[in-house]
Structure formats: structure tokens, C-alpha cells
Amino acid sequence: MINGGMVSSRFIQGMAMAIASSGLAFAALGHEYYAAGFKIVHPWAMPTGPADKSTVAFVRFEEISSADRLIGARSPVAGKIEIRGPIAPAKGVQASPPMASLKALDLPVGGEIEMSQQGVHLVLDEVKGPLLGDRSYPLTLVFEKAGTIETMMAMSPF
Numbered sequence: 001m002i003n004g005g006m007v008s009s010r011f012i013q014g015m016a017m018a019i020a021s022s023g024l025a026f027a028a029l030g031h032e033y034y035a036a037g038f039k040i041v042h043p044w045a046m047p048t049g050p051a052d053k054s055t056v057a058f059v060r061f062e063e064i065s066s067a068d069r070l071i072g073a074r075s076p077v078a079g080k081i082e083i084r085g086p087i088a089p090a091k092g093v094q095a096s097p098p099m100a101s102l103k104a105l106d107l108p109v110g111g112e113i114e115m116s117q118q119g120v121h122l123v124l125d126e127v128k129g130p131l132l133g134d135r136s137y138p139l140t141l142v143f144e145k146a147g148t149i150e151t152m153m154a155m156s157p158f
């Protein structure tokens, strides 16, 4: 009985450690969501302070096997979300191209799309903040073909 008790408590300890370390790996590698034609990796946004009314969010798309377009996003923590990105300058290359609201973000077959501050990203306006750095909040992504996919956005790039 005593031996059995010790074995099982060691076993439980081992399980707890395994769960803890898999939790760390999960956080480090980022969370993922799957559509039939692509993978959504680690949606995240910048945390906000009490006075902030807007913030930016980023998503990565990988393993795009069927072309689609991101056509919208929404979240209960923002009044509206805009897809924003650089518009091609009329001629030449500028250090920071002007940004504009985009109708859609193309997901081409074989492509890998990484949103960024200088590239395409999401702008959350009318934020019902503060959005705290150690939390996750719902982010719904709307695609032309894949439809609506519910994700959670972490408030950290990692």
C-alpha cells in the first residue's frame, strides 16, 4: 500500500511536469487553427492601456493549398477591425509606403503570409480595453471561401 502510494504520487508528479512542459512548448510555438485550405498561426495583438482606443493585430497563414481571401475580422473587444496595408507608391520605392484600408488580403496557393507593422495587419478600433498582456481575446476571421473561423488572439508576439 505504502509503496503503491509512493509510485502513484511519483507518477502524478511526472504527469504534472509533462503537462507543465508541454504548456511551455505550446506557448513558445504559438497556437494554430485549421481551415481545409490553410493554417492560421498565432493570432496576436499588442496589449493596450486604459486610455488606448486602438491597437494592431497580426496573423500568419501557412500551408495554403487552396486560394482564399481574408475579407474581414471582428472581435467583441473592438468596435471595428480594419485590414490595413501598404499601397504601392505611384513610382519608385519609398522608405515607408502609405497605408490604406484594404478590402481583402489574398492567400495565394503555396504562399506563406506573415502580417507585420510595415506590411498588412489588422487595426482594432474602438477597443473596449484595457487588453491585458497575459490574456487572450476572441478574434473572428472571415474568409471568402473558408467562411468564418473563430480564433483567440494572444496579447503577446510569443
Ligand SMILES: [Cu+2]
Pocket: 027, 029, 030, 031, 032, 041, 042, 043, 154, 158
Ligand atoms: Cu500562439
